[in-house]
Amino acid sequence: MQIKINGEIEKIAETNLTITRLLEIKKVESPDLVSVLLNDEIVDRAHYETIKISDNDTVEFLYFMGGGAG
Amino acid sequence: MIDFTNEQLKRYSRHILLQDVGVEGQIKLCEAKVLIIGAGGLGAPVALYLAAAGIGTLGILDHDRVEISNLQRQVVHFTKDINVSKVTSAKEKMLAINPDLTVRTYQEMLCADNVRDIIRGYDFIVEGTDNFPTKFLVNDACIMEKIPFSHGGILRFTGQTMTVLPGRTACYRCFFRQPPPPDAVPTCSQAGVLGAIAGMLGTIQATETLKFITGVGEPLGGTLLSFDAKTMHFRKVKLQKQKNCPVCGESPTITELTDAEQSVCVL
Numbered sequence: 001m002q003i004k005i006n007g008e009i010e011k012i013a014e015t016n017l018t019i020t021r022l023l024e025i026k027k028v029e030s031p032d033l034v035s036v037l038l039n040d041e042i043v044d045r046a047h048y049e050t051i052k053i054s055d056n057d058t059v060e061f062l063y064f065m066g067g068g069a070g
Numbered sequence: 071m072i073d074f075t076n077e078q079l080k081r082y083s084r085h086i087l088l089q090d091v092g093v094e095g096q097i098k099l100c101e102a103k104v105l106i107i108g109a110g111g112l113g114a115p116v117a118l119y120l121a122a123a124g125i126g127t128l129g130i131l132d133h134d135r136v137e138i139s140n141l142q143r144q145v146v147h148f149t150k151d152i153n154v155s156k157v158t159s160a161k162e163k164m165l166a167i168n169p170d171l172t173v174r175t176y177q178e179m180l181c182a183d184n185v186r187d188i189i190r191g192y193d194f195i196v197e198g199t200d201n202f203p204t205k206f207l208v209n210d211a212c213i214m215e216k217i218p219f220s221h222g223g224i225l226r227f228t229g230q231t232m233t234v235l236p237g238r239t240a241c242y243r244c245f246f247r248q249p250p251p252p253d254a255v256p257t258c259s260q261a262g263v264l265g266a267i268a269g270m271l272g273t274i275q276a277t278e279t280l281k282f283i284t285g286v287g288e289p290l291g292g293t294l295l296s297f298d299a300k301t302m303h304f305r306k307v308k309l310q311k312q313k314n315c316p317v318c319g320e321s322p323t324i325t326e327l328t329d330a331e332q333s334v335c336v337l
Contacts, residue, residue: 007305032250033250035245035246037309042245042247045247060307062307063228063296064223064246064250065224065296066200066201066205
């Protein structure tokens with residue numbers, strides 16, 4: 001299927017694609033540190049293993065960035 | 071209504087020349103009250119530019135003292151300031167740039183007990199802290215007090231910022247529901263940061279502040295701007311206000327501030 005990840009169109013050769021699986025495929029090391037936006041909606045972390053990504057979906061990985069003062 | 075002296079007209083002439091700002095916009099800046107939370111990498115350029123811009127009342131909060139490892143990026147502090155409190159050091163430079171300002175210093179840590187009293191009365195808040203509990207605390211307190219703010223975060227070669235207009239745009243918690251597990255996210259003190267990244271992001275936050283006060287342009291309301299300086303790739307992601315947001319949603323579950331989540335109040 002074809003999905004848009006962080007603005008880039010990518011082909012993923014899987015049909016039963018969950019958020020968890022996509023995080024694995026994209027080699028996101030610490031999923032705890034990523035907020036996932038699926039078609040402009042924030043996905044509840046508890047649903048990462050059940051929510052399915054479909055053809056032409058838009059996914060954004062938003063990373064926590066904490067620095068500033070220090 | 072402010073009557074500018076000749077000296078002030080000269081000082082602010084490059085603002086006044088801007089059609090979008092003009093004398094009216096400069097008056098708004100001179101009458102504004104802005105609080106900068108964190109006098110570090112982000113707070114430093116924000117403090118310098120907002121002082122130069124003539125923001126009439128500037129608050130600056132930080133509990134820390136200047137260390138030599140700060141000087142690679144915290145450009146408001148000088149070598150002579152090592153061991154001086156950051157807010158004292160910052161105030162000195164801000165007033166050296168612009169003696170017309172009122173600078174209020176807060177040498178303390180933010181916690182659930184003091185945050186609302188501190189932020190109340192300010193028109194805009196710039197958050198440039200180095201830890202997630204404080205970022206969430208500032209978000210929640212600003213939503214409750216209905217004070218707009220700019221979030222900022224930097225790490226290694228990257229930065230992110232968004233402007234939150236309470237009641238109108240998505241908030242930080244709409245994007246990021248709760249602080250990540252402690253120590254799961256590397257901080258600049260663990261992972262490093264290119265010094266100039268603090269300047270890049272801090273000046274974006276200062277610009278957002280000036281835009282908000284003068285009403286010029288469109289704020290980054292509910293829009294997360296991220297950049298990677300290695301490629302100079304900038305990306306904006308807009309999020310609608312989330313109905314199920316625990317603090318700004320339709321049935322908020324966070325209705326008062328506690329230090330349970332925000333274990334930052336180490337006094």
